[in-house]
Structures are given as C-alpha cells and as structure tokens.
Amino acid sequence: MSNNDILKKLRVALELNNEEIIKILGLVNFKIGKSELGDMFRSNDHANFKACGDQILRNFLNGLVIYKRGPRDPKPAEK
Template identity: 30%
Template sequence: MTNNDLLFKIHTIFDYTTEEMLEIFSLANQKVTAEQLNAWILKSEEETSEPLDDKSLETFLNGYIVFKRGPSEKGLPALSVKLNNNIILTKLKIALNLKAEDLIAHFQIAGLELSKHEISAFFRKPANKHYKKCTAQTLACFMKGVTLKNSTK
C-alpha cells in the first residue's frame, strides 16, 4: 500500500471533503493546496498524480489525530526519521481511538486472525525482542477492516 493509497482510503472511507482534508493538514502545520491534495489522491497511473512523501503522510496522520481527538497538551508529535507501517498503524489506532479488541475486530472482519499479543507486538519499540514488523499486507488488511466496519454503520 502506497502513501497515496492510504490517503485516498482515509479520504473515501470517512467521506471527507477536500476542505476537511486540507484542514487536517493545517492542524499539523502543513499548508497544502487543493491541487496538491487532488494530485495525491489520484490513482498512480493517472497523468496528474504525484507521489505523497513520507513526511507529508506522517504530517497528515498527526493532523488526523488532532482532528479526531483534539489538540494534546504536549503538542504535535515529532516526525519519525523513517516512516514505516508500524508507525502508520499506531497513528491510525490513536486517531480512531481503537483498543486492542477493536483492532482484533477490524482484522477479523477483513479475514486476518490475530491475537492480542500479536497485535501488541506491532506497537513495541523495534529493539524489543517481541517487536513485530507490520507488513504492507497487514496494513492493507487493517484498512480493509476499517472500510468494512464503516460501511456497516
């Protein structure tokens, strides 16, 4: 799953308007134009599509947390040195206010059976011996679960 795919999925799953998407970016102090946003959410094979870099995606996710949960006393989190699927999953978990049981349900509805222990391994520090890398397939499965959960509401 590319950064562009993830941004597009969030845009469509929750039916956010362009203005709401721009507001999310602005909550994390990134000025984005409607033209940039539209280029990021197009399919990659479309001529005017532009790749969404890691910094912009992580900035969006930080803004998404503020959008969904309100500002934190600590301010915005620092951007990662290298964005990965574990960080993305963590930020989505925070923004959507999901507990372990919710994550299990999202994965289950998408056809992936994970235990509470397996899920908690995604949120550990990489140096921890129980850390587990979140693959692109796992993240895509989670997003499928979010899509299916939100389509049944």
C-alpha cells in the same frame, strides 16, 4: 500499499473531502494546495499524478489525531 492508497482509503473511510484534509494538515502547520492534494488522488498513470510522500502522510496522521481528539493537554511543569 503506497502512501497514496493509504490516504485514499482513510479519505473514504472517514468520509473526508479535500477541504477537510487541508484543514487537518493545517492543524500541524503543514500547508498544501487543493490542486496538489487532488493530484495525489489521481490514478497512477495520469499525467498529473503526484506521489504522496512520507512527510505528507505523517503530518496527515498527526493532524487527524488532533482533529478527532482535540489538542494535546500541556504537560505539567517538572520539578
């Protein structure tokens, strides 16, 4: 299963649209355009298909944690 397949399945399962995915990626300071994101959801044989790299999927998953749970609480200072 490719990163594109994982991203597609998460998009459907969580009922996310492109704007929400861009917002989620923005939570971890990762910028991506609508057209670039749309290219990842295209069929593998389409001329504008773009492979979803590990970095994009990793940042999406990290952003998804923040999106669903909220930001991480700061750690108490060590003595």
